[in-house]
Amino acid sequence: MWTLKYYNCECCGSDFVSCKALKYHFQQKHFGKVHYEKFGQEVLREKLQDHSKSLHDRSAMETQKLNWENLEERNIKHMAAEISKTCRMCSRHFGTILSREKHEIQEHHFTARKRAQMSTGFSPHNMLECKSPQELQRFADKNIRPASGHLSTACVAEIGALFKLIQDCFPVPASRVIQGGSYIKGTDTQGCSEIDIVLFSDVFANVNDCKKQLREALDALRENLKHTSRGNRILMGKRAPLSLRFNFLCTEGLHNHSFEIMVCYDVLGHAPSTDLKHLYRKLYLCNDSDSAQLCALALLPYQVDFVKASVVRVKELIRLMIHWFKTSFAKSTEENKFRRLPSSYTVELLTIHIWELAGKPLLFSLVQGMRAVLKLLVRYTEIDVVWHRHYHPKFPIFVKVNQKHTRPFILDPVNPTVNVCDTCNAWDEVALVARHSLLKPLFSRVRAEPPWLFTNNW
Template sequence: MLAVESYHCERCGSDFVSCMALKYHFRRRHLGKVHCENCGQEVLREKLQDHSKSVHDRSTMETHKLNWENLEERNIKHKATKISKTCRMCSRCFGTVLSRENHEIQEHHFTASKRAQMSAGFSLHNMLECKSPQELQRFADEKIHPASGPLRAACVAEIAVLVQRIQDCFPVRDPRVIQAGSYIKGTDTRGCSEIDIVLFSDVFANANHCKKQLREGLDALRKNLKQTSYGNRILMGKRAPLSLRFNFLCTGSLHSHSFEIMAYYDVLGPTPSADLKLHLYRKLYLCKDSDEAQLCALALLPYQVDFVKASVGRVKELVRLVIHWFKTSFANPTEENKFRRLPSSYTVELLTIYVWELAGKPLLFSLVQGLRAVLKLLVQYTEIDIVWHRHYHRKFPVFVKVNQKHTRPFILDPVNPTVNVCDTCNAWDEVAHVARCSLLKPLFSRVRAEPPWLFTNNW
């Protein structure tokens, strides 16, 4: 059988049977147009300024629209629990990653060329177009790092008041409040800030009692928050069985914070013993109810926060760059691959910390070298095998059993030996493809590994 040559449009991904057809398509659809930096839409070059003013006006109404989109992304992300074996086209679950990939090829014709077409989607003014470390630093300061100075102080003050409101509005007296998320860990980016609030209370006798009372308590909290003075700046998300999600808009900076609020009984307490932690690990390993396991794992949230916060500030800058890379280098999912899930922000944080530790934990380092190291590791994702032993011993039975049957990529949660955080992604092959393409961009042109990053030469 003769192979039919196809001609591929680099702008929109359409295929044509002849060069003439591709040229006609380009003249008709793309000639004289440029991509809008904000939304990616193609606009006539002379009308780009009018488009920016009319579509991207920073009014409160448009900001709320943007906040809703961010909230939807967070809702989708929280569905990603051990989905590495689910099809990214139809969400069907399989026993192994290999069987899932075979299904995608046979049933959905998900070939290598189709994966390349559906995965990469670099924004027009991507940070990868920077041509020097100094230019990358300026880009990060202007477009990635969260606001500083008075604007940051205003955010901190408003968030503190809102957290107190949440504690007061929850229909349980004096709950112990735990805060987590990128905002608390210091890895939030401009326009993307996550805050997780956990309300621990002894009112809940056990997991089953908590699940019965949780929906009623979260509904009451939702109603009470909307009646506060902050109610008009709270955009509620879809109802979830175990949590309350909403976006909150700060007045001064029009910066949106994505909240998720959960509640559970205080399994560990503020100062748990080592034996109590080991008991919780065994309970999580043996638990067959995914909802109960999710609630029990909330007790480990403070230790996850401490693990990330212990990194130096330069590492958090690198984390922001990697998160920004994920947001600006991948094509948006379509109706065809709407079940595609990329790695969670927590997975990104752990992967970046690991690379930094391999470099010897330098206090100061080149962001270009650090980003290049992370991308090179993502290219060979099947070799990722990361374990920390700060919270459990190598011979701890639960760890031994989990470690024996793990599949790669494997990043064991440093505070929970039962969770491979890589299981929240079913598109590692797409991540590797986009990372490979990224390493060919101007930012890494003629860049070679320098101390302390020489270990990346083996990748």
């Protein structure tokens, strides 16, 4: 069978069925023009100077308008948006996901066979080898659920002491401290958890001032922690631009806690309001990725509360899905070291969405829940999820983001400017592994039961 060959425009990512059509498009749209990097536009060479002047001469009133009709050209460089359209082999960035995928095929020979080899990697004794719901429950209780009793109490005490130690080692006074991560949300797994700590300080005059002093403050905190009594159990990670990362080993349970410490100016103040619209506008208008990420740190408590509000059974399902991601994919190699799978926060939100589709049952079969999540991952291009607990459906920023979004789409329930699915640039691999997982013994003979009958359409 003949396969249709596409010709891709390197300037804008558009695709054409013939070389002649591509040539005509280039002459009509791009010939004689240069790309003005600062504003993400193309202009005629002879008009470049005039164009630059006209852009800089816009009045202050016009600049304050939210330029709704040009959302995608605003160059709001959240880290997530940068990842979703990057090559998983060389990290080159593209205007569209389609042009990225064609680059991977042409430049890196990323065929379907190669994708299968580089994505699937089920670990030995994987939970998917369980034969029944009862066996899965026993597996989860033994290998995934965090320890309880004496070990849990000792762990809580150690983490509490480390929290205080971090604040004492911070080189400037902290006006407010907030915590997040799977440990705080109650979605951590046995043997490992994620703990995020944000230290706000009045020493910083604003976010830009914080950026200038950030590296010095984090380096000082790093050195101070090394010289404490717990320094021998702190394994520092690679230096990150905006945070300090390290693993902490609990003595009682002999398991790891993955810490990420972030520092920022408190954009919401000491007594945050429930009205976040002013922060949303600030994030929307921000054209610096680092500043946007620092401002968004103030939303961490709201993200934690959203996940913590789920019932215990949902958190069990979240743990299973996080464990699935950790044990079903091949490890990244030097060849595909830029591959990024969905973040744990994305997994949490997707699982909560599935639970809501089922009618929010208090008790349900974990096998049925896992099967529903995996079936939706196979159809990832249809994922379109929005919550309206912190922003109204008619809120202008949400309206424009929602109009121009690409799939998969899970809008952060507390931040209408961020699609959390954009942290992943390998959704095709996720779908492939999910498809193979559904063929494993755990699901081979499972049929949808109430309240999961909606999955029959998938």
